[in-house]
Amino acid sequence: MIKEMIVVEGKDDTAAIKRAVQADTIETGGSAIGQAVLKRIALAQQRRGVIIFTDPDHAGERIRKIVAAKVPGCKHAFITQEQAAYKGDIGVENATPETIRQALQSLRTEYNAAVSQLTMEDLIAAGLIVHPDAAARRLAVGNALGIGYCNGKQFYKRCAMFQISREEFEAALEYLNQ
Template sequence: MIKEIIVVEGRDDTTAIKRAVEADTIETGGSAINARIIQRIALAQKRRGVIIFTDPDHAGERIRKIIANKVPGCKHAFIPEADATRKGDIGVENASPDAIRHALARVHTSYEGAESLIDMEDLVGAGLIVHPNAAARRMEMGNILGIGYCNGKQFLKRLAIFQITRDEFISALAQVEEGGKE
């Protein structure tokens, strides 16, 4: 049984989580998160801890940001888009139990205001910004590090808040350079 309560977007996500692991969930009901749901998440965070596990799409990232801003100290699980896509539909509900377990095994805790261990020059040098394939490289790097996909500015912020070390960054970059093998 996972101690923390996993926050997901809907019922189908809860079903997928319960196929993969024994855990309790809170469903946001999609992107229209109301104050009552935020209160439930805040109580869950205080009592047991929370893992935010939203879809790897724009709406899922929006929900993740809203929760993280209103309920500090949440943990985050990210699933690669490729593992959450079936017949063109992107969502946690489409992920295999193995993909869900893998994402939950790589949970990160955010530390708002954390000092960055990687800087913008590192991103430029790694081809993660200002590079013809920067978006694809960030997606691959985000999947390897377990921090998900985002734009360059957000990627730098995630490296900081999840305290990704220089060694982790260099190791992930080497995997990207080798073709993304984990």
């Protein structure tokens, strides 16, 4: 049984989580998260801890940002769009139980007062921003680091929040360049 409550988008995500592990979930009901849901998530964080496990798409990232901003100190589980895809649909509900278990074993914890070991210049030099293929490169490196896809500014913030070391970053870049 996983101690933390897992925040997901809907009932199909809950079903997928329960096929993979024993855990309790809180469903946001989509990207229009109400105050009542945020209060439940905050209470869960105080009592048991919270893992945010949303879809690897725009709506899922929006939910992740809202919850993380309102409820500090959450853990994050990420899967790639490829792992979440089925017949053109992207979602946690499409992931295999093994993929879900792997994501829950590779959690990232945010540190709100964190200082990044990386600079924006590092991201530019790596071709992750201000580069014709920056979005694709960020997707590959974000997946390798287990922090998901996001724009350049958010990528920099996530590297700080999740305390991505220079060694981890360089290993992910090496993976990208192979």
